[in-house]
Amino acid sequence: MPKNVILITIDSLRRDSVGFLNSNCRLTPYLDKLASKSTVMANAFATGGGTIYAMGSLMTSSFPIINLTDRNIRGWPTLAQLFRSRGYRTAAFHSNPWLSQPFGFDQGFEEFRYIVPALPTEDVVDVGPLARRIPEALNEFTNITFKDAPLWIRASDLFEQATRWIDKLDRKDPYFLWVHPMDVHFPYTYPTTTMNRLNTGRILRYGFDFLVRYSDNRIINNVGKNFSLIEEYKASIRYLDGVLQNFCEKFPNSLIVIMSDHGDLFGEHGCFQHPGELYNEIIRIPVLIYDREYGHRVIQSSFSAIELGDIIRALATESESNFEPKIHQMFSIHVDYNTKVRRTSVVDGKWKLSVTENIGKRSEIRKLYDIEKDTHELQDQSGANEDIVGDIMRIRTDIMKTAERQKLKLSMRKLAPILQRKSIIQ
Numbered sequence: 001m002p003k004n005v006i007l008i009t010i011d012s013l014r015r016d017s018v019g020f021l022n023s024n025c026r027l028t029p030y031l032d033k034l035a036s037k038s039t040v041m042a043n044a045f046a047t048g049g050g051t052i053y054a055m056g057s058l059m060t061s062s063f064p065i066i067n068l069t070d071r072n073i074r075g076w077p078t079l080a081q082l083f084r085s086r087g088y089r090t091a092a093f094h095s096n097p098w099l100s101q102p103f104g105f106d107q108g109f110e111e112f113r114y115i116v117p118a119l120p121t122e123d124v125v126d127v128g129p130l131a132r133r134i135p136e137a138l139n140e141f142t143n144i145t146f147k148d149a150p151l152w153i154r155a156s157d158l159f160e161q162a163t164r165w166i167d168k169l170d171r172k173d174p175y176f177l178w179v180h181p182m183d184v185h186f187p188y189t190y191p192t193t194t195m196n197r198l199n200t201g202r203i204l205r206y207g208f209d210f211l212v213r214y215s216d217n218r219i220i221n222n223v224g225k226n227f228s229l230i231e232e233y234k235a236s237i238r239y240l241d242g243v244l245q246n247f248c249e250k251f252p253n254s255l256i257v258i259m260s261d262h263g264d265l266f267g268e269h270g271c272f273q274h275p276g277e278l279y280n281e282i283i284r285i286p287v288l289i290y291d292r293e294y295g296h297r298v299i300q301s302s303f304s305a306i307e308l309g310d311i312i313r314a315l316a317t318e319s320e321s322n323f324e325p326k327i328h329q330m331f332s333i334h335v336d337y338n339t340k341v342r343r344t345s346v347v348d349g350k351w352k353l354s355v356t357e358n359i360g361k362r363s364e365i366r367k368l369y370d371i372e373k374d375t376h377e378l379q380d381q382s383g384a385n386e387d388i389v390g391d392i393m394r395i396r397t398d399i400m401k402t403a404e405r406q407k408l409k410l411s412m413r414k415l416a417p418i419l420q421r422k423s424i425i426q
Contacts, residue, residue, distance in 0.1 A: 002174040003291075003316045004254040005083070009058070009178070010240065011051060011096060011185040012274065013260035015044075015284045017237055027237045030245035031258065034288065037296055038256075039323055041287035041303040045347065046262045049278045049334035052098040054261040054305065055180075059105065061309040063403035068337060068359060072103040075410060079309045080108025083176035086317060089169055093162050094180035095153040109178075111165060115153045145197065145206045150189040152182035155240050159247040166251075174316075183240045186264070186273050188232035190239040205229050209272075228266045248290075255315055256290040259305065268376070276334040278345040278354055279377055283332045289323075291315055301325050302347065329392075331399045346396045347371070353382075353392040366393075 016022040020035035021042065047057035048065075052072075056065045060076040080090045091111035099105045099114065106112040143149035162179050169175055183190060187206070196202065209229055248256055263282045265271040274282055285305065289312075303325045314321035330347035340360040346353050350372040356365045368382035368389055382389050 002086070002088070004174055004251070005088075005176045005312060005316045006248070006251060006254050006256045007176070007178045007312065008244070008256070008258045009055065009180045010258065010260050011180060011182045012262065012264045013184050013237070013286060014263035014281060015260070015286050016281075017234070018286045020288070021286055027234055028241045030241045030248075031286075031288070034248065034256075034258070034290055035296075037292070038288040038290040039294060039296075040298045041289075042298050042300050044259070044285050044287040044303045044305060045330040045332060046260070046283045046285045047304060047306050047332055049262060049274060049276050049282050049332065049343065050098070051096055051261050052103060053333055053335075055099060055105070056103075057306045058261075058308055061306060062406050063306070063331070063333065063399070064407065065335070066333060066400060066403045066407070068335060068340060068342070070335075070407075071337070074104030074107070076104070076107075078104075078108045079312065080176060080178070082108070082313060083316070084108050084110065087174065089173050089175040090177075091162070091165050091175070092178040092180075093158045093165075094178075095158075095182055096180055096185075099180060113161065115158075141206060144187050144189055145203055148192050148197065150183075151187055152185065152189075154191070155181040155183045155243040156246075159243060163247065163250065176316075180261075181240060181243075183236045183243075184233065184264075186229070188229055188236040190232075190236045202232070205232065228272075230266045233264070233266070253292065255312070257288070257308070257312055258290075259287040259308070260285040276336050276341075276343060278332050278334060278343050280352075280371065280375070283330075283345065289315070297323070299323055299325070302328065302330050304330050329395050329399070331396070344396060344400075346392050346399070348392050348395060351385075351388055351392060352377070353389060353396070355393075355396065368392075 017025055018028045019025045019032040020028070020040060046054040047063065048054040053065055056073045057063055059078045059080070060073055061079070062076065064070065064073045064076045080092070084090050090109045091113075092105070092109045093113045093115070095115040101112070101114065106114075144151065158179055158181055162177055166175065166177065205228070244258070262274055262285065264274055265277070265279070265281055268279065268281050271277055287303065287305065287308065301324065304327045307325060307327055311321055311323065328348075332345045334343045335341075340358065342357045342359060344355050350370055352369045352371045354367045354369070357363070366382050366389055367380045368385055369377045369379070370381055371377065
């Protein structure tokens with residue numbers, strides 16, 4: 001009997017912001033309760049430093065986006081297509097432009113609701129030059145700071161739409177539902193009262209964040225770094241946790257997978273949000289798999305989210321599933337198309353190698369970290385461990401060659417019908 005599947009991917013949720021992976025955290029009482037009945041991947045890694053890379057790999061169980069010319073998953077077989085081919089009804093609900101139709105994420109979904117963000121900002125794809133971004137950012141600042149106006153569609157609205165979609169289905173039809181809430185993504189908005197919004201500290205935090213993002217003044221930047229939006233981030237997580245409880249408890253018999261696409265930075269390494277870096281604050285993510293047949297277990301082995309699609313499929317359509325990871329080296333990638341910089345990281349045991357390539361200038365920087373002793377990745381050990389760097393570089397090369405071969409194989413499969421037609425004409 002096929003199981004109903006609910007996949008919830010929370011944008012920008014850090015691993016250390018959920019109680020089931022950080023005992024000092026008290027932000028997620030519902031997720032912690034659900035985790036106590038679920039399989040928890042305690043050492044899960046995202047496959048990218050941004051949504052399109054992480055979600056592209058999750059949906060295709062491969063690395064479809066690897067080079068400067070790769071910007072979507074169009075044409076790659078997806079998890080939604082697989083479920084639909086097996087008789088599942090499929091639907092997706094979100095408001096992230098990187099997951100919209102131009103990037104191929106609608107493939108396999110009979111109902112695909114990409115709800116355009118309420119306020120355009122620099123985070124929206126190809127928004128244009130700075131001169132056009134500044135007025136939009138001012139509009140964003142005014143609406144977020146002085147009005148209860150979220151940039152993204154709120155989780156409560158997304159899950160309400162998802163619930164209505166499920167309620168309309170024939171109970172005999174299994175379904176695959178994907179919801180991607182953005183409440184924990186910058187600018188971390190949550191339902192507020194007038195008193196909340198007029199709080200001086202909150203206004204200062206958003207104000208300095210705005211100035212830091214759009215000013216090159218060193219003094220402003222140094223002062224602004226002391227005004228982190230961490231409190232707004234925490235409040236957004238608390239809000240989302242409550243929404244998840246209201247939704248998930250309606251479907252106790254479903255297979256529910258909850259994870260993050262990546263984390264966020266709040267001043268660590270001198271960075272904020274997720275600017276394409278592959279530090280562990282970004283690529284280590286929370287993952288839980290609720291299936292009432294399996295109960296609670298914790299998988300301590302390193303786990304790449306690229307394997308999650310296969311696990312979901314097996315749990316939903318087969319009698320048994322093996323949760324133990326098959327991949328042992330954790331590979332992550334981020335490509336900056338504007339600066340022509342590609343960042344990759346490989347975690348092999350206690351060692352993590354980060355490689356930054358400036359493809360335009362043909363330069364490369366390698367850094368090696370002992371992430372068991374140096375958990376915050378502050379001390380580069382590459383100079384004293386050239387043999388280890390060489391070994392991990394060979395692993396990295398093999399992974400990237402495999403990704404390129406997958407891409408070539410797919411291209412040839414798509415090209416075959418065209419070549420056949422030409423040969424018939426000749």
